[in-house]
Amino acid sequence: MAPSVWAALPDDLLLEVLARVPPFLLFRLRPVSRRWDSILHDPAFLAAHAGVPSHGPCLLTFWRGAAHSPPQCSVLSLPLRARYKLPFGFLPAWDLWLVGSSGGLVCFSGFDGAGFRTVVCNPLTQTWRVLPDMHYNQQRQLVLAADKKRRSFKVIAASDVYGDKTLPTEVYDSKEDKWSVHQMMPAANLCSSKMAFCDSRLYLETLSPLGLMMYRVDAGNWEHIPAKFPRSLLDGYLVAGARTRLFLVGRIGLYSTLQSMRIWELDHGRTVWVEISRMPPKYFRALLRLSAERFECFGQDNLICFTSWNQGKGLLYDVDKKAWSWIAGCASQLCNSQICFYEPRFDAWIY
Template identity: 30%
Template sequence: MGRNAWYNLPEEVVEMVFAYLPISEVFKLRLVCKQWKSILTSKSFMELWTNLSPPNPWFLVYHSSDVLSAYDPCYSTWTNMPVYERCVLDSRQVLLMASAGGLLCFRNRNAEYPTLIVCNPLTKTHKVLPEMLHIRYIDIVGMVADKTTNSYKILVTGTSESSTDESITEVYDSRLGRWIYHCNSKQEFLQFWYEVHAIWLEGFFYCLAMPVTAAQGYRLLRYNMEARKWDDLDVKMPSHDIRCPSLLICRGRLLLAAKIVEDYSIRSICIWELKMDCLQWVRIDVMPGEVLSKIHLPYFLILQCQGNNNLICFSTHRGWQSLLYDLSDRSWRWLPENRADARFRAIGRNNLVGMPYEPSLAATV
């Protein structure tokens, strides 16, 4: 093939070839020439890329004042996304709450009433959602996307007043462009000290939290979207010494990852699976001692976990000191250093993100 033969190919053939590339390469090729930029930013290409490009979920590990640092396990590379600049957000005024279908959901900080903002950092689009119907104080946030309809829903449970014991659940439907009232509840297990992230699995939102009035410790809660009802599943935690528990979804399995603390030291870091037929946590693996000894994590500091496909990402307060666990072969491997953002060798607990993210050129806000 001659040197210029590539440029003589029909545009639809070029689109087909480019559609199999990972998103990081697509952005690099946009800089090659005006012709390629025109092709790679066209609506037809973005639809084709969405249909043909193999799934490539990232892990959002930590953030700084100007970027979100994401790790791509398929190519073992870091990407530092200038999300706040691309989506016209002030990093000091927003807090990342949820992620689904290539979209990120932020909440405003230091405002009288909460406002949610949804953005797609790849397409540089964002949308400020309308004010919620009744909720003024947020306790739970969850997000789910539907690729078939290119739509999403956001679940919020909270209260209308800081002193009330009545929780309200509302759902934002992007197809309708408005909030829908779902239910009220006076269940004590819905009152928390902090905001909780809910994850989606087969028609239900799940979250793990320690209610204000619960003496039993962490509770596994489930919201039935169809029945519009919250339930405390009354699942016994696998250990009373559990710390920093994280709920994960991996290949349709509901997992729990956490550290076990005894006598002010970390005894182990374990992974459990919830057996739905008996609602019991069953341990499936434990971090090897030689790996645990290299983490150097004080017992009181945060351990953040997130899951996607067969992988679980463990992150500590040292954002660069993270590792992956592969469920398929039960292997552990360290993430490489994020050399492009080397200033974050040590970060605060509030900089940890701990969310899976699947880049999308087609997801709309």
Template identity: 25%
Template sequence: MSQGAAMVSSNFEWERLPPDLQQSILLLLPISTLLVCKSLSRSFLRTIRSDSFISAYSSLRRHSCRREDVLLLLFSDFGQHDLATAFLPSRSRCLPIRLPPSIAHIHASDGSLVVASTTNGFGGDMVSDVLCNTVTPIPPRVPHSYILALIEEEASPNFKIVAVDDKNSVRHIKVYDSRLCRWEIKGMLAIHYAMLGNAVVLDDLLFVLGQLPDHLLAFDPDTRTLSVVSVDLPFDINFHLLVFERRLFLVGGMVEVGIVVRIGIWELDLGDKEWRVFCFMPDEVFQEFSGNDLGLFQTTGRLGYVCFCNTRWSIVVAFDMALKTWSWPPKSDMVPTLGRSWLGHALELPVKMLRT
């Protein structure tokens, strides 16, 4: 049987299934697979685009996250083509993503959204669903403030943005709520830190790394309190927080004479108030990744998929926390090497992509 005849036969068998059974089968698939299914037959397209399917799929998405739909934004070329190289770990594929031309710098991301500045200096900000090409302007922040986190509300178009006012000796934590369309003071950062690292949400708390002094901080937006978590950080350079399976992880490096000699991931045991080793990057992987002279690396991840980047040479290695496997993403020239910059944000494919 020819390939065309086999496809016709397969489509015919699918059409014989009751519509409710067709929908039940498709509801089991991740968005990344459904997008492929849409191109295979009109029957798939009709079912996937239907209001009943979108509603049912959205309801399921509220209760479970699909790791197959994680998309990691690796590199960008803001200066020339507004392109980004995105990595789909579940399929080990690199994809080109066209960024809104008004984006100058992405501050934070969550779900399918990013919050970004629209000028190279201080100016307006916007929230964008870069995968669906939508842009929502937001009121300006106060001068001398910076954004810590974007929090997308589940099953809702609403979101919150957490920022820190760095103008005064006592720094305020401010939150923008899209439902209210305004910024509000939600707490204070009493200790002065030279830098605040990335932030993640776990059990309604916002965890963030404070650097110089090095602390793990927890912010409760309901009680407006920010506290230092009484646990020592486990290594020389503390780079990136991750959340996976409702657990908190920390990526870091061990340094000798200013050079990173080992990269590891630690898991926080809040009960015993200690970090426990989750894994180390294997020596053979580290040697190829570091080039024997690694001064700095960057990390991004979501739902257990993590990418590490040696920004000096644009070398990227991927890690699957569920399987504890390491791999090399396919090389891509979508974004030219000249002018390429590390983007380092993680998204999830949104349900509304199924309507396109």
């Protein structure tokens, strides 16, 4: 389109057009001029941006290079099949670890040299905030949950990473800018530190009592779900699906030649795991060349991504379409890299 046509567009129509441009392309235009940068903070643009469909699923990879070097981040856009670098030099130069992402926000935790810190940021707007200290301020398992309607977010601190069962659950609410103390999790033995959050509920696997522990954020209490694990389950990951769907992903079998990767969904009514899919053998062999290889698994909506050490690519499963596909370059070969799903949004507020 000719420049003269763009120049003749009314401002409100121009903002509507820009709101539909892929967020990463707009982000790269920020240094062009102050005008471009101001547009991305314009309330009218943000309102238009909030009203258009989501860009689609992306994979965010975060890693650090040498000691004291700034963190590095790249985002793989699955709809565009393109990778973009996002600068994270605006964050404090602390030893940070990726917690996760929700609603366009990204959460980190780590140490600033004096104590445990939690940081939430929006990579597109380069805005961030350090959360106040928890009442029991030590390294915890955290989950970020953004609420687009309230324009707020919550951070849930569940168990202690070292297995301390005496710590109560704490919840941070960005609207109140403080942590509230809630019930202690009544579980004696967790299976895994991996947690899944969906439908305002937090789930963890536990051996004692056997099944799942579920934390209702709105009510502030824990409940036990006696859902027995599938037989011969070697390792399991809880993965949150869309709305109320909760998946369990893991390897089944005793020997390398008999192993397989399967996916179950929790039947909330009957409190049982129902198998919904099996990874085809060719993908399983390519993902895990050795039976002892460790894999990572995480999800968003009804997409589940698998990665394994030194693989250089990820495997994506679409639960709705029942389709498997490779994602080239989504898994870094760096041992200190971390990956999560990410939704790029300019209208994700940290205050």
